[in-house]
Amino acid sequence: MTAVRAATRWISSGVMSRARDLASLWIVVILLGMIVLFTILCPPDTFLSFANFRSITIDTSEILLLAAGQTLVLIAAGIDLSVGSLVIFCAVISAEVLGAFSGSASQGYPNVLLGVAVATGASLAAGAAWGFINGWATVTLKVPPFIVTLGTLWMALGLAQVISGGINVATVPPQLQDIFVFGGLLGIVPWPDVIAAIGVAILWIVLSRTRFGLRTYALGANAESLRRAGVNVSRHTILIYTIMGVLCGVVGIMDVARFSTASLSAHQLDNLNAIAAVVIGGTSLFGGRGHMSGTVVGAFIPAVLRNGFVILGVQPFWQNVVVGAFLILAVYIDQVRRGGVPVWRRKRSAKEGEQRA
Amino acid sequence: MTSEWQSEPRPLLLNAIGLRKDYGHVRALDGVDFDLRPREIHALFGDNGAGKSTLIKIIAGAVQPDSGILEIDGREVTFSSPHDARAAGIETVYQDLALADPLNAAENVFLGRELCYPGILGRLGFVDRRAMHAMTAANLRDLGVNIPSLTVPVETFSGGQRQAVAVVRAAVWGQRFLIMDEPVAALGVQQTTHVLDLMQRTRDEKGLSVILISHNLTEVLRVADRVTVLRLGRRVGTIAAKDATATLLVGAMTGALNMLGEAATL
Ligand SMILES: Nc1ncnc2c1ncn2[C@@H]1O[C@H](COP(=O)(O)OP(=O)(O)O)[C@@H](O)[C@H]1O
Ligand SMILES: [Mg+2]
Numbered sequence: 001m002t003a004v005r006a007a008t009r010w011i012s013s014g015v016m017s018r019a020r021d022l023a024s025l026w027i028v029v030i031l032l033g034m035i036v037l038f039t040i041l042c043p044p045d046t047f048l049s050f051a052n053f054r055s056i057t058i059d060t061s062e063i064l065l066l067a068a069g070q071t072l073v074l075i076a077a078g079i080d081l082s083v084g085s086l087v088i089f090c091a092v093i094s095a096e097v098l099g100a101f102s103g104s105a106s107q108g109y110p111n112v113l114l115g116v117a118v119a120t121g122a123s124l125a126a127g128a129a130w131g132f133i134n135g136w137a138t139v140t141l142k143v144p145p146f147i148v149t150l151g152t153l154w155m156a157l158g159l160a161q162v163i164s165g166g167i168n169v170a171t172v173p174p175q176l177q178d179i180f181v182f183g184g185l186l187g188i189v190p191w192p193d194v195i196a197a198i199g200v201a202i203l204w205i206v207l208s209r210t211r212f213g214l215r216t217y218a219l220g221a222n223a224e225s226l227r228r229a230g231v232n233v234s235r236h237t238i239l240i241y242t243i244m245g246v247l248c249g250v251v252g253i254m255d256v257a258r259f260s261t262a263s264l265s266a267h268q269l270d271n272l273n274a275i276a277a278v279v280i281g282g283t284s285l286f287g288g289r290g291h292m293s294g295t296v297v298g299a300f301i302p303a304v305l306r307n308g309f310v311i312l313g314v315q316p317f318w319q320n321v322v323v324g325a326f327l328i329l330a331v332y333i334d335q336v337r338r339g340g341v342p343v344w345r346r347k348r349s350a351k352e353g354e355q356r357a
Numbered sequence: 358m359t360s361e362w363q364s365e366p367r368p369l370l371l372n373a374i375g376l377r378k379d380y381g382h383v384r385a386l387d388g389v390d391f392d393l394r395p396r397e398i399h400a401l402f403g404d405n406g407a408g409k410s411t412l413i414k415i416i417a418g419a420v421q422p423d424s425g426i427l428e429i430d431g432r433e434v435t436f437s438s439p440h441d442a443r444a445a446g447i448e449t450v451y452q453d454l455a456l457a458d459p460l461n462a463a464e465n466v467f468l469g470r471e472l473c474y475p476g477i478l479g480r481l482g483f484v485d486r487r488a489m490h491a492m493t494a495a496n497l498r499d500l501g502v503n504i505p506s507l508t509v510p511v512e513t514f515s516g517g518q519r520q521a522v523a524v525v526r527a528a529v530w531g532q533r534f535l536i537m538d539e540p541v542a543a544l545g546v547q548q549t550t551h552v553l554d555l556m557q558r559t560r561d562e563k564g565l566s567v568i569l570i571s572h573n574l575t576e577v578l579r580v581a582d583r584v585t586v587l588r589l590g591r592r593v594g595t596i597a598a599k600d601a602t603a604t605l606l607v608g609a610m611t612g613a614l615n616m617l618g619e620a621a622t623l
Binding site for chain 1: 439440443451453455456457458459460464465468469470471473481482483484
């Protein structure tokens with residue numbers, strides 16, 4: 001009974017924070033518009049089909065997880081440029097561990113379960129360690145996160161190259177790919193989608209329903225407000241970068257399972273792709289403002305564009321052009337909302353004049 | 358001094374004795390005494406650089422004195438951080454308010470001390486927005502504060518409304534007294550009136566005392582019970598607000614008049 005009451009209260013309390021949780025309408029409209037447009041333009045049963053939907057979601061799963069973490073980081077007025085390198089590093093660790101613990105390749109990797117377990121643990125731990133370093137250096141050395149994570153971008157990439165000897169690591173049991181990509185929850189929902197959905201859902205709830213989420217907004221808007229409220233701001237910051245690192249670990253092992261190899265080149269632009277998704281989704285680079293729903297929409301836009309262009313026979317490189325333009329538009333709209341445009345300002349200060357203390 | 362103890366049987370909330378603070382060669386405070394009684398608004402008045410901010414920072418635990426004693430309820434205390442002062446029931450409203458703009462009024466009031474659900478949800482850090490909302494609404498009502506909505510970000514509020522949120526937050530958490538540094542300096546006439554009323558209701562409804570730093574004579578004389586004038590790091594004197602006049606206070610502040618000696622002290 002109390003559980004039911006708690007649950008209803010929990011749901012209704014979400015209504016109060018709705019304004020902050022929901023993506024701005026325009027970006028949702030743009031994504032839906034794209035889907036409608038591609039559905040009309042593409043031959044029947046190509047764009048709008050289960051198989052295609054599946055392929056879009058699998059394509060988006062990794063960037064979605066990274067963007068979800070980056071949402072937290074940006075709302076806290078930080079930035080993490082190292083994510084792509086962290087993914088590469090974690091993928092190399094995963095592949096090496098898989099090779100070492102799954103038994104001999106000639107016998108078909110008999111201990112693959114053990115290998116997967118150890119590799120997952122190692123990948124998450126490696127990601128967490130890098131994330132911790134990012135957060136720690138930001139708060140203790142007081143070096144801006146832009147620089148810290150640019151530094152760890154090179155460090156993690158370099159170490160991944162050292163460990164792998166500069167070549168992709170392919171000591172991955174092939175049955176992993178069969179299960180991970182071609183299997184799925186209930187046989188239909190691919191595992192990458194399941195993992196991404198769980199990760200995004202957890203972070204969404206954390207951001208909108210928990211103490212940690214509230215404090216993350218406060219940290220990004222006005223760190224002093226949080227400090228004066230008696231919160232350990234350094235600890236909170238370190239935790240945020242560590243969460244981001246753990247997500248890189250998740251993506252690292254996912255990527256190895258998906259492609260049966262740890263690629264040294266595939267993820268180098270993940271950092272910028274994740275930031276673009278978050279910013280297109282309406283999260284402010286200045287901190288304090290943002291929503292997970294926007295990030296989800298922002299993460300799907302590039303994949304939908306690429307997919308639609310391929311089906312239509314348009315060069316998929318056009319996706320880059322369009323996404324870049326959206327990015328500028330999104331930040332422009334963010335600035336307008338922050339009151340950077342005279343018309344808006346005038347409206348708002350006129351309202352303030354009427355209000356009384 | 359003797360008569361003060363006889364006419365005032367209740368113990369002092371705060372008694373600061375001989376506070377001294379040097380910043381390099383600058384003596385910001387030079388042996389200042391200051392006390393606060395239950396249920397009073399005690400104004401600190403003085404020119405720029407008189408030492409007002411330094412004094413309240415010591416009381417708020419943000420600055421440690423080079424010498425001197427702080428007593429709370431008659432017992433000596435040492436505040437080595439703002440956290441210590443807050444634990445002793447002292448809340449400070451700084452000039453910059455320190456509100457988190459994207460959060461709503463209830464979330465700001467409870468920032469750092471969020472109400473969570475009971476049980477496992479609470480242990481996971483799930484905030485009970487409805488409870489925070491209700492408690493904030495009740496406190497706003499008690500203090501007679503009107504704000505447009507509890508669910509919109511405080512960045513949409515006017516200066517006076519933001520000030521009110523900061524004061525209410527202090528009043529919700531302060532167990533002994535509040536410190537306010539220039540709370541109405543940036544406000545218009547009408548908003549100033551509202552915030553001063555709020556300060557008086559904090560005293561009358563919540564039974565809290567307030568240390569009020571202000572430059573503004575009219576507002577000091579309107580709401581304060583007592584006024585302490587500081588000048589160049591020393592206390593010129595302390596006087597009941599009903600006995601004070603603008604001429605007297607300005608004279609004491611500038612050093613032109615030296616009539617607030619011990620004899621004038623209440
Ligand atoms: N952090 C500091 N470092 C150096 N000098 C300071 C510092 N804080 C205050 N002072 C000096 O101490 C004196 C008193 O300052 P303050 O307490 O801020 O006065 P008020 O608040 O009355 O204007 C001034 O001369 C000021 O310059
Ligand atoms: Mg001052």
